[in-house]
Amino acid sequence: MAEPLFDKITLIGIGLIGSSIARDVKALGLARDVTISTRSADTLKRARELDLGTGYTLAAEEAVTDADLVIVSVPVGASEAVAKQIAPHLKAGAIVTDVGSTKASVIAQMAPHMPSNVHFIPGHPLAGTEKSGPDAGFRGLFKGRWCIFTPLADTDPDALGRLRSFWEALGSKIDEMDPEHHDKVLAIVSHLPHIIAYNIVGTADDLETVTESEVIKYSASGFRDFTRLAASDPTMWRDVCLHNKDALLEMLARFSEDLAYLQRAIRWGEGDKLFELFSRTRSIRRSIVEAGQDVDTPDFGRHVLDTPES
Amino acid sequence: MAEPLFDKITLIGIGLIGSSIARDVKALGLARDVTISTRSADTLKRARELDLGTGYTLAAEEAVTDADLVIVSVPVGASEAVAKQIAPHLKAGAIVTDVGSTKASVIAQMAPHMPSNVHFIPGHPLAGTEKSGPDAGFRGLFKGRWCIFTPLADTDPDALGRLRSFWEALGSKIDEMDPEHHDKVLAIVSHLPHIIAYNIVGTADDLETVTESEVIKYSASGFRDFTRLAASDPTMWRDVCLHNKDALLEMLARFSEDLAYLQRAIRWGEGDKLFELFSRTRSIRRSIVEAGQDVDTPDFGRHVLDTPES
Numbered sequence: 001m002a003e004p005l006f007d008k009i010t011l012i013g014i015g016l017i018g019s020s021i022a023r024d025v026k027a028l029g030l031a032r033d034v035t036i037s038t039r040s041a042d043t044l045k046r047a048r049e050l051d052l053g054t055g056y057t058l059a060a061e062e063a064v065t066d067a068d069l070v071i072v073s074v075p076v077g078a079s080e081a082v083a084k085q086i087a088p089h090l091k092a093g094a095i096v097t098d099v100g101s102t103k104a105s106v107i108a109q110m111a112p113h114m115p116s117n118v119h120f121i122p123g124h125p126l127a128g129t130e131k132s133g134p135d136a137g138f139r140g141l142f143k144g145r146w147c148i149f150t151p152l153a154d155t156d157p158d159a160l161g162r163l164r165s166f167w168e169a170l171g172s173k174i175d176e177m178d179p180e181h182h183d184k185v186l187a188i189v190s191h192l193p194h195i196i197a198y199n200i201v202g203t204a205d206d207l208e209t210v211t212e213s214e215v216i217k218y219s220a221s222g223f224r225d226f227t228r229l230a231a232s233d234p235t236m237w238r239d240v241c242l243h244n245k246d247a248l249l250e251m252l253a254r255f256s257e258d259l260a261y262l263q264r265a266i267r268w269g270e271g272d273k274l275f276e277l278f279s280r281t282r283s284i285r286r287s288i289v290e291a292g293q294d295v296d297t298p299d300f301g302r303h304v305l306d307t308p309e310s
Numbered sequence: 311m312a313e314p315l316f317d318k319i320t321l322i323g324i325g326l327i328g329s330s331i332a333r334d335v336k337a338l339g340l341a342r343d344v345t346i347s348t349r350s351a352d353t354l355k356r357a358r359e360l361d362l363g364t365g366y367t368l369a370a371e372e373a374v375t376d377a378d379l380v381i382v383s384v385p386v387g388a389s390e391a392v393a394k395q396i397a398p399h400l401k402a403g404a405i406v407t408d409v410g411s412t413k414a415s416v417i418a419q420m421a422p423h424m425p426s427n428v429h430f431i432p433g434h435p436l437a438g439t440e441k442s443g444p445d446a447g448f449r450g451l452f453k454g455r456w457c458i459f460t461p462l463a464d465t466d467p468d469a470l471g472r473l474r475s476f477w478e479a480l481g482s483k484i485d486e487m488d489p490e491h492h493d494k495v496l497a498i499v500s501h502l503p504h505i506i507a508y509n510i511v512g513t514a515d516d517l518e519t520v521t522e523s524e525v526i527k528y529s530a531s532g533f534r535d536f537t538r539l540a541a542s543d544p545t546m547w548r549d550v551c552l553h554n555k556d557a558l559l560e561m562l563a564r565f566s567e568d569l570a571y572l573q574r575a576i577r578w579g580e581g582d583k584l585f586e587l588f589s590r591t592r593s594i595r596r597s598i599v600e601a602g603q604d605v606d607t608p609d610f611g612r613h614v615l616d617t618p619e620s
Contacts, residue, residue, distance in 0.1 A: 077581075126531045129608035130595070136608070146528060185520050188513075190531035196510055197535075199572055200503065201591040203565045210495050216597045218456060221436045221500035222539055224604045225507075229532055231595035234588035241576045241584050251513070252573050256566065258513045262505060263562050266551045271387075274551050278544035281511040285440070285541035287526045294534045298439035298446070300610040 005166055006068040008033040012060050012082055013073035014047045016128055017099050019137030021071060022052040024170045027139055037063035047134050061089045072098040077239035080109035092117040095159050099125055101186060103150040103179035105243035111152065119159035122179065124148045125172060132233040143171030150179040187247035191240055192255060197229035315476055318343040320377035322370050322392055324357045326438055327409050328383035329447030332362040334480045337449055347373035357444050371399045379405045379476065386410040387549035390419035402427040405469050409435055411496060413460040413489035415553035421462065429469035432489065434458045435482060442543040453481030460489040497557035501550055502565060507539035
């Protein structure tokens with residue numbers, strides 16, 4: 001066990017991300033007290049059953065009392081309500097951070113409510129799976145993954161250093177950038193892929209000429225890859241769409257323009273244009289694997305796990 | 311070892327699919343003689359080094375002599391050239407099949423050239439990975455996967471039964487449908503997903519505001535899922551696009567229409583429309599997992615294989 005980095009950590013929200021943090025904090029001994037707060041009585045009960053913390057309450061304002069580090073892990077659309085609720089009860093010198101997938105909107109929602117004697121440092125760990133809820137979390141979710149801080153101009157370097165140490169203890173690699181750039185980067189690497197995945201699964205579900213049972217039965221020929229992202233938490237992703245609107249609309253416009261070009265090439269039989277694109281994209285996959293950001297095993301290694309009946 | 315189903319099997323094309331068939335045939339003892347033919351001298355040399363067959367030749371017309379079963383595994387655009395080349399040399403009573411991802415086009419290209427004393431049975435095993443070439447094949451690729459036949463009206467039931475036994479020996483489950491329906495089904499479960507994946511990877515690669523190195527670095531937040539399909543064989547996929555044009559254009563139109571609806575909902579902040587879709591798609595994922603068509607492990611089980619440095 002390491003020396004605790006904080007006396008008391010409060011987790012507001014205990015879904016996939018919050019509960020993964022809780023599991024790591026406990027296993028690594030990063031705090032003496034871990035208080036968990038969430039709006040749903042059922043979820044709080046489940047967190048208690050899973051023994052994720054040392055204290056549990058439905059009242060966020062009680063939960064943050066005396067906390068040295070408060071981590072807000074809620075759908076980004078709930079950020080302002082949480083900020084208003086906890087602000088009057090925060091301890092002087094406390095660090096408040098979040099894990100939201102959009103940063104400009106979270107800052108606009110939370111920063112105005114934060115007392116001047118509190119360190120508000122927006123953050124975003126790029127980690128997760130398609131599962132949600134306190135049961136979905138697991139030890140090591142953040143290991144080897146990036147955590148991006150988008151600190152405000154007047155951020156205290158010491159507080160930033162302590163938050164950095166916390167995420168590094170969870171195994172994360174840290175980057176810093178301004179919130180607008182974060183939102184553009186995430187729009188292309190995360191938000192657009194999710195929208196596209198949701199969309200294609202919806203399209204397939206709505207066809208008259210191909211039945212849903214055929215789509216399911218033959219999904220291994222490509223379609224199933226999209227269904228994983230499209231199984232992500234609906235509330236979280238609704239909020240992401242509404243709170244990163246500008247960057248997402250820009251990426252959607254680029255995507256649709258490129259798709260129209262491909263569609264035209266298919267219509268007019270321009271095989272050279274198709275071949276050029278299909279060759280170029282191969283090298284990006286190679287770079288991602290070389291950068292250690294995906295496994296190289298064919299088919300994501302599914303056949304290693306998969307033992308279909310013959 | 312089972313009793314061989316055929317005296318001589320000839321494989322035209324020895325990429326991912328052809329070489330996986332070869333490995334299974336050999337291991338299961340399904341033929342006394344396995345002759346391999348491919349257009350590229352380098353690929354043929356590699357097939358010989360891998361000891362995939364019992365005979366090797368660059369001349370397809372020689373390869374098919376005396377063959378009881380000929381399996382054509384080439385990009386679908388090459389089907390007619392192969393049919394013309396082998397037709398005069400086929401043995402009376404031989405079965406000729408293919409593995410192409412489009413069926414109406416393959417039938418139009420091959421059927422007119424087939425001698426009347428030969429059984430031409432179009433087929434499509436729904437199996438593969440993003441890798442290509444003779445080294446990419448492996449034992450058991452077809453196990454538990456569907457193989458779809460699209461037999462012509464006058465197909466001999468006995469020949470069909472023998473071809474069915476062959477694929478069943480490789481572990482496949484067999485379905486039959488007409489070629490037009492096959493092409494529509496595959497357009498949505500396979501061809502559209504590949505086009506969309508290629509397209510989004512191209513869009514990301516072309517941005518000015520986000521660098522390629524940022525896309526690679528942060529790809530684990532969703533984007534990397536698409537890069538697997540976008541790393542598939544460019545020649546194969548160019549041909550699929552050109553040879554399933556009508557069905558693919560129809561699916562592209564539906565997809566774009568649905569995406570415009572989502573885009574408008576994002577622009578106007580209509581969270582209820584987004585939430586409705588994002589909830590509906592979750593249940594399709596669940597059905598696919600229940601049907602045994604994908605693993606249920608979060609993130610495709612990547613974290614089982616993946617051990618990123620901390």
